[in-house]
Amino acid sequence: AQSVAQPEDQVNVAEGNPLTVKCTYSVSGNPYLFWYVQYPNRGLQFLLKYITGDNLVKGSYGFEAEFNKSQTSFHLKKPSALVSDSALYFCAVTFTGGGNKLTFGTGTQLKVEL
Amino acid sequence: KAGVTQTPRYLIKTRGQQVTLSCSPISGHRSVSWYQQTPGQGLQFLFEYFSETQRNKGNFPGRFSGRQFSNSRSEMNVSTLELGDSALYLCASSFDGGEQFFGPGTRLTVL
Numbered sequence: 001a002q003s004v005a006q007p008e009d010q011v012n013v014a015e016g017n018p019l020t021v022k023c024t025y026s027v028s029g030n031p032y033l034f035w036y037v038q039y040p041n042r043g044l045q046f047l048l049k050y051i052t053g054d055n056l057v058k059g060s061y062g063f064e065a066e067f068n069k070s071q072t073s074f075h076l077k078k079p080s081a082l083v084s085d086s087a088l089y090f091c092a093v094t095f096t097g098g099g100n101k102l103t104f105g106t107g108t109q110l111k112v113e114l
Numbered sequence: 115k116a117g118v119t120q121t122p123r124y125l126i127k128t129r130g131q132q133v134t135l136s137c138s139p140i141s142g143h144r145s146v147s148w149y150q151q152t153p154g155q156g157l158q159f160l161f162e163y164f165s166e167t168q169r170n171k172g173n174f175p176g177r178f179s180g181r182q183f184s185n186s187r188s189e190m191n192v193s194t195l196e197l198g199d200s201a202l203y204l205c206a207s208s209f210d211g212g213e214q215f216f217g218p219g220t221r222l223t224v225l
Contacts, residue, residue, distance in 0.1 A: 034213060034214075036216070042218060042219075043118075043204055043216035043217050043218045043219050044204065044206075044216040045216070046213045046214070046215060046216075049212065049213050051212070090157065092157075098170075099145075099162060099164075099169055099170045100145050100147050100162045100164075100169075100170065100206075100208055100214055101147070101159050101162060101170040101172070102147070102149075102157075102159060102214065103159070104149075104156060104157035104158075105156075106156050107156065107157075
């Protein structure tokens with residue numbers, strides 16, 4: 001069975017500082033990893049994905065994530081946070097042969113303060 | 115390109131009733147997946163349809179069902195509604211594999 005852990009319910013960071021939102025996963029087979037963001041009363045917006053290739057993946061709005069196979073992690077990062085980045089972030093995983101059945105983490109609320 | 119659309123956006127039903135939610139995927143996408151989002155259980159996969167066939171199914175009771183039409187539009191149905199079915203129901207489409215694009219959701223309230 002596949003699973004995703006987001007160990008932090010909330011992350012607080014000052015505007016202009018780097019941010020990291022943590023994600024670890026467990027799957028059988030090769031993982032396909034995703035980050036989504038959700039603003040209040042909205043659906044999920046795709047940020048970035050790792051399927052194969054370079055371990056550092058760049059996505060929308062200046063976000064990036066690093067795939068670490070040995071640590072089974074896929075942490076989301078941004079060099080300089082903006083107040084507008086404040087939202088709920090979800091990590092999700094599927095695997096080779098798993099189709100589009102995404103398993104999501106519990107979400108991390110990011111709060112960027114002035 | 116138009117995004118994923120879901121109708122209705124809000125629904126209020128009473129226990130025991132049934133409900134049908136609709137999802138129109140992005141043009142050209144043949145895979146449609148449904149997810150339930152609640153504060154207690156988070157985001158949970160319901161099922162996926164591809165070319166009118168159910169390809170994947172989550173761990174939900176048989177009261178939850180779906181279908182997909184030849185134009186890739188999808189509906190999900192929940193029969194004999196329970197209070198615990200109150201949730202945001204999200205639909206997502208994809209070409210096949212890769213990232214899924216989500217609609218704004220249907221907020222279902224069961225009284």
